[in-house]
Amino acid sequence: MYKYVIMKHIIVVGNGMVGYKFCEKFIAQSNNEDFKITVFGEEPRPAYDRVHLSEFFENQNAKALEMAPAEWYVDNGITLITGERVADINRTDKKITTAKDREFSYDYLVMATGSSPFVPPIKGVEKEGVFVYRTIEDLEGMLAYAAKLNKEKPNARAAVLGGGLLGLEAGKAVLDMGLEPHIVEFAPKLMPRQLDSRSSQVLKLKLESIGLNIHLSKATNQILGDKFITGMEFGEDDVLDVDMLIISAGIRPRDELAKACGLEVGVRGGIVVDNTMKTSDDSIYAIGEIALYNQMIYGLVAPGYDMAEVAVKQITGNIDDTMVDTIDMSTKLKLIGVDVASFGEPFMPASKGHSIIFENKTEYLYKRINVSLDGKSLLGGILVGDASDYNMLHQMYLNGMAIPENAAQLILPASDGASAFGDVTDLPDEAQVCSCESVTKGQICSAIENGEATDVAGVVACTKAGTGCGGCKPMVADLTNATLKSLGITVKEGVCEHFDLSRQDLYKIIQVKGYTTFNEVLDNHGNGGHGCELCKPLVASLMASINADTANKEYTIQDSNDRFLANIQRNGTYSVVPRVPGGEITPEKLIALGEIAKKYDLYTKITGGVRIDLFGATLNQLPLIWKELISHGFESGHAYGKSLRTVKTCVGSTWCRYGMDESVSFGIELENRYRGIRAPHKIKGGVSGCIRECAEARGKDFGLIAVEGGWNLYLGGNGGANPRHAELFAEQIDNETVIKYLDRYLMFYMRTAKPLQRTAAWQERLEGGLDYLKEVIIEDTLGIAEDLEKEMQTLVNKFECEWTQAINNPEMMKRFSHFVNSEDEDDNLVFVPMRDQKMPEPWN
Amino acid sequence: MEAILDTYKTTKLEDVKIWFKAASVNDFPIDGGACVKYKDKQIAVFNFERLGKWYACQNVCPHKMEMVLSRGMIGDDKGAPKVACPLHKKTFSLENGENLNGDIDAIATYPVKIEEDNVYIGFAE
Numbered sequence: 001m002y003k004y005v006i007m008k009h010i011i012v013v014g015n016g017m018v019g020y021k022f023c024e025k026f027i028a029q030s031n032n033e034d035f036k037i038t039v040f041g042e043e044p045r046p047a048y049d050r051v052h053l054s055e056f057f058e059n060q061n062a063k064a065l066e067m068a069p070a071e072w073y074v075d076n077g078i079t080l081i082t083g084e085r086v087a088d089i090n091r092t093d094k095k096i097t098t099a100k101d102r103e104f105s106y107d108y109l110v111m112a113t114g115s116s117p118f119v120p121p122i123k124g125v126e127k128e129g130v131f132v133y134r135t136i137e138d139l140e141g142m143l144a145y146a147a148k149l150n151k152e153k154p155n156a157r158a159a160v161l162g163g164g165l166l167g168l169e170a171g172k173a174v175l176d177m178g179l180e181p182h183i184v185e186f187a188p189k190l191m192p193r194q195l196d197s198r199s200s201q202v203l204k205l206k207l208e209s210i211g212l213n214i215h216l217s218k219a220t221n222q223i224l225g226d227k228f229i230t231g232m233e234f235g236e237d238d239v240l241d242v243d244m245l246i247i248s249a250g251i252r253p254r255d256e257l258a259k260a261c262g263l264e265v266g267v268r269g270g271i272v273v274d275n276t277m278k279t280s281d282d283s284i285y286a287i288g289e290i291a292l293y294n295q296m297i298y299g300l301v302a303p304g305y306d307m308a309e310v311a312v313k314q315i316t317g318n319i320d321d322t323m324v325d326t327i328d329m330s331t332k333l334k335l336i337g338v339d340v341a342s343f344g345e346p347f348m349p350a351s352k353g354h355s356i357i358f359e360n361k362t363e364y365l366y367k368r369i370n371v372s373l374d375g376k377s378l379l380g381g382i383l384v385g386d387a388s389d390y391n392m393l394h395q396m397y398l399n400g401m402a403i404p405e406n407a408a409q410l411i412l413p414a415s416d417g418a419s420a421f422g423d424v425t426d427l428p429d430e431a432q433v434c435s436c437e438s439v440t441k442g443q444i445c446s447a448i449e450n451g452e453a454t455d456v457a458g459v460v461a462c463t464k465a466g467t468g469c470g471g472c473k474p475m476v477a478d479l480t481n482a483t484l485k486s487l488g489i490t491v492k493e494g495v496c497e498h499f500d501l502s503r504q505d506l507y508k509i510i511q512v513k514g515y516t517t518f519n520e521v522l523d524n525h526g527n528g529g530h531g532c533e534l535c536k537p538l539v540a541s542l543m544a545s546i547n548a549d550t551a552n553k554e555y556t557i558q559d560s561n562d563r564f565l566a567n568i569q570r571n572g573t574y575s576v577v578p579r580v581p582g583g584e585i586t587p588e589k590l591i592a593l594g595e596i597a598k599k600y601d602l603y604t605k606i607t608g609g610v611r612i613d614l615f616g617a618t619l620n621q622l623p624l625i626w627k628e629l630i631s632h633g634f635e636s637g638h639a640y641g642k643s644l645r646t647v648k649t650c651v652g653s654t655w656c657r658y659g660m661d662e663s664v665s666f667g668i669e670l671e672n673r674y675r676g677i678r679a680p681h682k683i684k685g686g687v688s689g690c691i692r693e694c695a696e697a698r699g700k701d702f703g704l705i706a707v708e709g710g711w712n713l714y715l716g717g718n719g720g721a722n723p724r725h726a727e728l729f730a731e732q733i734d735n736e737t738v739i740k741y742l743d744r745y746l747m748f749y750m751r752t753a754k755p756l757q758r759t760a761a762w763q764e765r766l767e768g769g770l771d772y773l774k775e776v777i778i779e780d781t782l783g784i785a786e787d788l789e790k791e792m793q794t795l796v797n798k799f800e801c802e803w804t805q806a807i808n809n810p811e812m813m814k815r816f817s818h819f820v821n822s823e824d825e826d827d828n829l830v831f832v833p834m835r836d837q838k839m840p841e842p843w844n
Numbered sequence: 845m846e847a848i849l850d851t852y853k854t855t856k857l858e859d860v861k862i863w864f865k866a867a868s869v870n871d872f873p874i875d876g877g878a879c880v881k882y883k884d885k886q887i888a889v890f891n892f893e894r895l896g897k898w899y900a901c902q903n904v905c906p907h908k909m910e911m912v913l914s915r916g917m918i919g920d921d922k923g924a925p926k927v928a929c930p931l932h933k934k935t936f937s938l939e940n941g942e943n944l945n946g947d948i949d950a951i952a953t954y955p956v957k958i959e960e961d962n963v964y965i966g967f968a969e
Binding site: 059060061062063064497498519529530531532533535536537555556557559560563564568570571572619814815818819820821822824826828843 | 848866867871872873874875876878879880881886889892894895896897904908909910911912915916917918919920921922923925926928930931933935
């Protein structure tokens with residue numbers, strides 16, 4: 001007997017933030033196997049973050065606003081159809097028809113069509129230069145128009161119709177576009193829904209101080225101009241000359257589809273739903289700004305996300321999960337750099353309690369809290385100019401926490417630096433810290449206590465706290481740090497301003513998550529910037545240490561030398577060092593090196609690591625030189641990388657009359673084993689055939705000296721600025737054991753050292769010192785020896801000569817040209833003669 | 845030697861007289877740069893894809909007068925886009941050319957526009 005299930009089909013109409021959230025919550029739901037989801041989006045791209053839409057004006061990066069890339073839908077088995085509007089719903093047959101006349105059947109339909117901007121019926125709104133503020137396409141249109149204005153007319157002006165929350169966001173956009181900003185509001189105050197008259201006045205003064213022109217109590221009669229807008233007329237002789245207008249006068253639910261198929265809608269629009277998000281049709285749900293719940297449309301993202309969650313639960317049979325009766329409309333925003341927040345009941349009537357108000361117009365500050373008549377609880381409030389206390393006040397309100405006897409302390413500037421709130425850890429576990437994602441304090445703390453997360457980025461990743469509006473981030477950070485502290489964990493040091501993580505943490509993350517590009521690491525674990533010369537080479541090095549990537553793969557994140565697989569010198573030319581393992585070279589190869597150096601007129605010198613260095617090669621010459629070197633059997637010497645350089649050897653027992661063992665043979669074997677492996681810093685080795693130590697092995701990161709009965713292994717030596725003799729680690733061990741210990745040692749160093757830390761410094765700062773190192777490597781007290789060996793063997797097996805790889809790949813070769821639009825060389829280069837060779841002209 | 849710096853003057857968008865078609869957008873690495881030859885000038889051009897923006901500046905680093913900035917690594921300093929010279933990691937703002945980690949002279953910057961997948965650099969002459 002076969003058991004089979006017929007998959008139920010859910011169609012989501014609308015791919016906005018809430019429609020996306022429905023998908024995300026659905027995937028996270030445990031009993032979701034019997035459903036498949038198809039999502040229709042009218043816009044050309046997948047759902048993006050409309051809350052942070054104004055950021056598009058700063059960077060024009062639509063990708064950065066995406067809730068998830070198109071691949072995410074594919075990876076999770078969701079069919080996403082963008083650029084295709086659902087045009088009709090046939091409820092009898094449970095079918096929808098799209099604007100492209102395609103039919104799809106559904107078992108459940110989820111309406112997430114959101115809203116559209118309300119355009120008041122003003123004469124002339126159809127003129128060119130009048131925009132609405134909703135989609136990325138709207139923004140692109142504005143940018144193009146503003147660019148045209150900026151070119152044609154200095155000091156062009158743009159007005160925003162509407163002084164509400166979205167209108168002020170649009171005002172920021174006007175500023176960013178370099179136009180003179182005007183805000184026109186019908187009501188006598190800004191943000192009439194969130195602010196009282198006094199706070200609105202403070203906000204107005206603040207916005208005027210940063211260059212916004214604000215016009216209140218203005219009803220627009222008509223838009224002036226022939227083809228293009230030239231002004232707005234409010235009354236006779238009351239005209240504002242503007243070159244562009246952005247309408248932001250509220251939203252209207254997109255309920256035309258619902259109306260057409262006979263679903264019950266509200267008098268002023270919106271699909272009527274009950275507390276299960278079900279509409280008047282049992283198979284159809286509505287969520288987000290389209291849903292009319294308790295006779296209200298909720299324009300905030302947090303209630304929309306909650307509705308998505310409820311719909312998911314209901315469809316998957318968890319019928320006890322319903323929407324709460326009263327929805328918290330508290331909100332905190334940064335508008336044009338000004339903090340604005342309101343929570344609970346901002347405009348409480350005097351019969352319910354007392355208001356305490358602090359106002360300082362010289363610093364554009366306004367704070368109001370509404371306290372119950374008995375003075376014991378907080379009912380709501382408004383903050384303008386400084387909302388840093390919003391999170392705590394909001395929590396006090398939500399959780400009905402006790403307030404100080406003198407409630408004014410909550411908003412008065414602290415005189416002695418002490419906080420009136422106590423500590424974040426005093427919050428009850430059920431306190432909802434992130435209201436967008438409904439994450440409680442308890443969830444955040446336990447993520448750390450269970451070891452799921454060890455830092456803020458980890459907490460955000462596993463709880464999703466702070467991924468919505470981001471307003472709770474400071475509190476999430478405080479909670480994370482407080483919890484870590486309570487567990488006795490010290491807060492880790494970050495590698496630069498873009499990462500709060502240490503090199504060791506990044507190593508683990510890249511290894512576990514299998515990241516292969518810098519952007520993946522930065523976007524998932526960074527602080528939101530774009531990287532720098534500190535973190536980019538570091539991440540490149542880590543991916544090389546973990547995945548054996550060569551520097552060809554993502555060459556723009558490689559450090560100066562790695563980027564062009566050569567060492568940049570004084571005048572911007574390069575030096576070339578082919579590998580000569582153990583320093584052993586045939587006369588034929590020596591001659592080839594000489595011929596090539598002569599042909600390209602290169603300055604030639606034996607290096608400190610007993611190799612031959614060819615100086616003065618231009619970018620354009622590098623591949624030509626390498627083609628010839630490779631044809632003579634050479635390979636990259638990685639002199640440019642933070643990787644193994646050379647294993648220096650003395651001539652050893654094959655020729656030397658004192659030699660105890662074949663130092664050259666073993667040196668070559670070790671050099672070939674560890675060649676190309678990227679580490680926190682460069683690594684050098686040395687092998688001496690007897691205790692006369694002609695290879696200076698004790699000045700190297702690893703050194704071997706042949707003695708009676710095997711090799712003595714020395715670790716952590718260094719020449720350079722702080723010379724340090726390597727320490728004796730093991731005595732009289734055979735070749736096999738040397739390799740085993742070295743594999744473990746180098747890998748342990750690669751995993752745990754700081755950026756650009758040589759083995760000497762690392763070993764010196766290792767807690768427990770050499771004894772601890774012996775325990776880990778010889779006795780395997782951490783139980784990681786096998787892993788270390790395996791990881792090293794993988795790197796050894798994957799070795800590939802980077803230069804051979806590069807010259808055989810036209811795409812990788814593109815970078816070896818001084819000009820992108822010419823074959824010419826850099827004409828700025830000047831060489832002067834010196835001892836029968838050449839050198840760069842000295843710097844002044 | 846410093847005479848070379850006189851060749852490069854920051855050009856504002858409104859002062860552009862010539863839009864020089866340098867190369868196709870595909871000739872530039874993503875989030876990296878390459879050098880463009882225009883008359884006797886060397887101009888470093890950067891495709892800052894993470895910001896969705898393009899930048900151009902003189903290729904010569906005013907620290908040691910070498911033609912290397914196009915080979916530098918780009919990134920941001922507290923949000924401000926920058927390039928780090930490959931020789932000594934002197935960093936310069938790509939927006940206004942200022943030296944961000946020292947007091948070296950600012951570098952000259954030039955406007956860039958993209959049309960039909962081609963990169964144009966704006967010059968006043």
